[in-house]
Amino acid sequence: MKKLPFLFTLAILAHGTFAQKQTSGWTNLFDGKSLNGWKKLSGNAEYKIENGAITGVTSLNTPNTFLVTEKEYGDFILELEVLMEDTTSNSGIQFRSHLNPAGNNGTGRVYGYQYEIDPSSRRWSGGIYDEARRDWLYPLGLNPAAQPAFKNGQFNKVRIECIGHNLRTWVNNIEAAYVVDTLDAAGFIGLQVHGIKNPEQAGKKIYWKNIRIKTSNLVPAPHLKTTYVVNTIPNTLSDAEKQSGTVLLFDGVSSKGWKGAYKPGFPEKGWEIKDGLLSVLASSGAESTNGGDIVTVKEYSAFDLTFDFKLTTGANSGVKYFVTLKENNPGSAIGLEYQVLDDKVHPDAKMGRDGNRTLASLYDLIKANKQDRFTRPPGQWNTGRVVVYPNNHVEHYINGLKVLEYERGSQAFRDLVAISKYKKWPNFGEAKAGRILLQDHGNAVSFRSIKIKELK
Known part of the structure; x- marks a missing residue:
């Protein structure tokens, strides 16, 4: 048997060899000496046993390779330890996953939820990825406090909880990701060796050991209220979101909490509430010439705002914040704007300065x-997010990725305003404090799952 490099041998010894004993309620998925109960899918990377650990070895020019359980699991708590040699690649742990036999030109392709193992400087270990399907569900940039938890050069403790629609992860006992999703209720568990094309990455090893699962009498671990929750079920709040103080700004069925920007009530035309969507209807493509903008009745100062939006081809809209309505200007009401735009078709994407009118930008500023x-293109849902902290630090996100940040009221901010369309105010x-606004720009755009958490 080939010997492990000295550093990794020490890491295995420091964490102990595979424990054969069963503990109450837990079942070992790996016996420490064989691959009984597992099978290889999709690619041609090697899996073997070394020093009581399942060892995956990277191989050139083969698709992602998975060692998966022969049995499928629904609700469970999974724990194991993982160590990865290469810090320039990544790996993952599949759960509630499946095989598409026709994928990879008939050799099969694994798809489903994946616990990310990312030893690179990006530090997204513990994030949740949807392999071969929807891409990222929870990039770990959504929880910066957990990013330092994964340690290179040593075994790291992994915990995955799948209880009902709640998918949660931990890295070395630090809560990492929390996703509420309904797409898969059960599936296999798998260990990934990522496909590589760089010869320098060939022959690198990933080690997994102490793999155990619990499928009954499941008790969720405590949840930190500061851990952001991604909930893909439209217009709903999970228990965790409710406990953190998050509320719905749109209930999916009514205009409660909203009114016209310069109107006493909700617009009588130009907006539609149907099938759980709050939609601005197409008109002439001009600002506020049909139903006009709508704003929240309540004002907000520091907050975490999330919203789903779906564009039609060539559409333009926006989500504004700190809207006071004091300007009483014609057209759209004034406020800081998260741009909602079809960058590929609408001409506004090429206007402004250095791309500061493109999707998710701070309109005309950053x-x-x-x-x-x-x-995601028009016709598909995107998730926007704006966070305004009590210290006036502001962040914009799209689909979980932070795309800009700035300090509201700073000199740098004021310098940008001075060369923008907003300089006259x-x-x-x-x-x-100010209202949240959804813009009527004369194009059809739909919104849903509009949520806000006030920050103290």
């Missing part, structure tokens, strides 16, 4: 530094 893989964007 460009969103986003990746194409984190945006004194103290623009610096109100102590």
Whole structure:
């Protein structure tokens, strides 16, 4: 048997060899000496046993390779330890996952939820990815406090809880990700060796050991109220969201909590509430010439705002915050704006300065530094997020990726305002509190799952 490198041998010894004993309620998925109960799928990377650990070895020019359980699991708590040699690649642990036999040109492709193992400088270990399907569900940038938890060069403790619709992860006992999702109720568990094309990454090893599962008498671990929750069920609040103080700004069936920007009540035309969607209807493509903007009845100062939006081709809209309505200007009401735009078709994407009118940007002020893989085209749902902290630090996100940040009221902020369309309004964007606004720009755009948590 080939010997492990000295560093990794020490890591295995320091954490103890595989424990054969069963503890109350737990079942071992790995006996420490064989791959009984497991099978290899999709790729041609090697899996073997070394020093009481399942060892995956990277191989050039083969698809992602998975060692998966022969049995499927629904609700469970899974614990194991993992160590990865290469810090330039990544790996993962599949759960509630499946095989598409037709994938990879008939060799099969694994898809489903994945616990990310990311030893790179990005530090997304513990995030939740949807392998070969929806991409990222919970990039760990949504929980910066957990990013330092994974330690390179040593075994790390993994915990995954799947109880009902709640999917939760931990890294070395630090809560990492929390997703509420309904797509898969059961599936196999798998260990991934990622496909590689760089010869320098070939032959690198990933080690898994002390793999155990519990499937009955499941008690969720305590949840930190500060851990952000991604809930993909439209217009609902999970128990965790309710406990953190998050509330729905749109209940899915009525205009409660909203009114026209310069109207006493909700617009009589131009907006539609149907099938759980709050939609602005298409008109001439001009600002506020049909139903007009709508705003929250309540004002907010520091908050965490999340909203789903779906564009039609070429559409333009926006979500504004710190809207005071004091300007009483014609057209759209004034406020800091999270741009909602079809960048590929609408001409506004090429206007402004250095791309500061593109999707998820702070309109006319700061460009969103986003990746194409984190945006979805018209006809599909995107999730926007704006966080305003009590110290006036502001962040914009799209589909879980932070794309810009700034300090509201800082000199740098005021310098940007001075060269923008907002320069004529004194103290623009610096109100102590304001309303949230959905913009009528004359194009059809739908919203749902609009939620807010006030920050203290």
